[in-house]
Amino acid sequence: MSVPSTELNEVLDQAVTAVTAGGELLQKRYSESSRPGDLDEIVRAIHANDDAVLALIKEPLLTARPGSHWVEDELASGLLPEGEWWVVDTAEGNINHIHGMSEWGVTATLVRDSVPLLTVVHLPLTGDTYTALQSGGAFLNAEPLHSSAKTDLRAALVGTGQAKPGEDEESLRHMGASVTAMLLKALVVRVSVPATMQLIQVASGRMDAFWQFSDVRSGLLPGALLVSEAGGSVTDTRGEPWSLGSSGFLACAPGLHTQTVKVLSDLG
Structure with missing residues (x-):
């Protein structure tokens, strides 16, 4: 209802x-x-x-x-x-x-x-x-608010960061690998906390993408709604529909979604 x-x-x-x-x-x-x-x-x-x-x-x-x-x-x-x-x-x-x-x-x-x-x-x-x-x-x-109109990842300002202290080593290595992969493809990569502070920039069109290999609700829900309502794309890191049950999160300009998913999916 x-x-x-x-x-x-x-x-x-x-x-x-x-x-x-x-x-x-x-x-x-x-x-x-x-x-x-x-x-x-x-x-x-x-x-x-x-x-x-x-x-x-x-x-x-x-x-x-x-x-x-x-x-x-x-x-x-x-x-x-x-x-x-x-x-x-x-x-x-x-x-x-x-x-x-x-x-x-x-x-x-x-x-x-x-x-x-x-x-x-x-x-x-x-x-x-x-x-x-x-x-x-x-x-x-x-x-x-309106998300970014960019269509070329080479011109993109993107970001990620830890969801919380004490995450397991595998998750941290995965995050590190994703930063390296994005450094090779995007214009600039920002790594900072908290997630919401980057996601409001994606919703505002100042940043072009944010991803995180985490499902901490409080850090993702505000930005997920802001970005989607601003016209951005919100999925998991493989391009599938995102929910609170997903293991990865991606919010980005719609014109960059396919390129960003490819970079993150290639991590394995």
């Missing part, structure tokens, strides 16, 4: 309010001079950010969509149970935030039967808010 667009628009408005409030709190906790000294300090700072924002935005988001559920583990992967779920990253790019870097924000995506219905990405340092509704377009501060 489809959800009426007017109903989703109301939920989106409430989600924007909640996510923006979370971003404002995260900005108050931000310092350009922050330099954690060891792993224990890093872990404490990450959890402190997550806990502070979670306490502020969880209830408003659940209230915005009565009957919805909350995904507790933001690093979890795979298909969700039936029904509607909020997949939220209370500090997307938390590692950047606690090191005084600028690429971080707050995201919330409402998912129904493992398909994203709406998403909000708020970047407090710039005041930018990216939104998308299923079949309703993608926007930056209410202005429509």
